[in-house]
Amino acid sequence: MTRDSTVCQVPKDTLVFIDEAYLDFADDPAKTTCLPLVKRYQNVAVLRTFSKAYGLANVRVGFAVMPVALAAILQKIRLPYNLNTLAQVAAVAALRDQDFVREAAAKNAVERAKWEDFFDQQGVKYFKSQANFIYFTVKNADELSQALLEKGFQVRHHLQPDWLRLTIGPAEDTTVMQALVADWLKQQA
Ligand SMILES: Cc1ncc(COP(=O)(O)O)c(C=O)c1O
CATH class of the missing domain: 3.90.1150.10 (Aspartate Aminotransferase, domain 1)
Structure with a gap:
């Protein structure tokens, strides 16, 4: 079964959240990720965390990649609290330090x-x-x-x-x- 055939079996009005928490540890993350599905399906979101290979578990930060229309809906119903500034700064710095992730x-x-x-x-x-x-x-x-x-x-x-x-x-x-x-x-x- 391919990644595509799996998703195709899900009705369009059912959300599919794909958790890629451990993706960075895969032998070939670029080949393994389901990110391409986000462009093809309006009901797919991919979740990432900084808690694993990035080593920032205590910062409690991650992100989701999803179609804009889906993000707009989630924006309406999400909890009111925003990610704090320190966590945002840490996440951006961590994202820029891909050498660290590759080494880990x-x-x-x-x-x-x-x-x-x-x-x-x-x-x-x-x-x-x-x-x-x-x-x-x-x-x-x-x-x-x-x-x-x-x-x-x-x-x-x-x-x-x-x-x-x-x-x-x-x-x-x-x-x-x-x-x-x-x-x-x-x-x-
Ligand atoms: C399968 C899985 N998804 C996601 C997470 C993400 O955790 P966090 O809430 O720290 O981002 C974890 C952490 O244990 C996990 O095991």
Whole structure:
């Protein structure tokens, strides 16, 4: 199924909001983005955030790209509070610093590949990722998440039974976490 055929199945009066929060971490963001759909369909909007690859989660800033007519409607019904000036300045500066984003994505891709190699070696099932997190499954996942937490690493649990979601961090964290996971898996064997 292509991006186009997916959207074509949605009635014209149904809004389609496409969340591209993690797009910058994809191998080829320009090819992956759904932005071209905004030009073709009046009911499509693409959402972006500065909370991920831009590293500005605490600034609470993002933006949406949508047809002008749709923006005009949303403008009427949105909450009355505007984005504060500091957040706007930070967002514009961040947008201009694409080197930072590329570097963050490149570092993430290196660590992500290390995790995928690690899971392959350990025989652990995971979903290949284009983001800054990976879902993987082990038996007794709650125990592993608790063991990691006790060593200072918090992973998301309870999303699905026996599935965990780890966020990719710096190389030092990858090394320490992989050693902990490998030890834990050995104890389970
Ligand atoms: C899927 C997804 N979309 C969007 C966001 C955006 O978050 P924010 O409200 O920080 O812009 C997040 C953050 O966790 C997310 O996981």
